[in-house]
Amino acid sequence: MQEFTQRLFSELQNALPGADALPKAQLQAALESVVRRMDLVSRADFDAQAAVLARTRARLEALEAQVSQLEGNIDPSDSAR
Known part of the structure; x- marks a missing residue:
């Protein structure tokens, strides 16, 4: 799951202008929280x-x-x- 959130974070950085200014740790924690609540399977x-x-x-x-x-x-x- 961490690999998925890392890839998602990387894509967000590429897609959003000024994404480098976003707090990486908080954003990654928020993404992991959202992904964990989703009903996903490997x-x-x-x-x-x-x-x-x-x-x-x-x-x-x-x-x-x-x-x-x-x-x-x-x-x-x-x-x-």
Whole structure:
């Protein structure tokens, strides 16, 4: 998170005229506070969850295919009993 706020601070300095006059420590602390309150996840966490979702989706598709196959194997005359 500190790397993110450092990059954000650097971008602010580049984008705002006279940003060099801003108190660096206070501004960085304020940025870190704002970022901490945001509901952000790291790229690694996002990628891990995306992989879990992909595996779950593949498993669901396999189970749906299996259910369809089993439904196709049911003898309609057996359901009359």
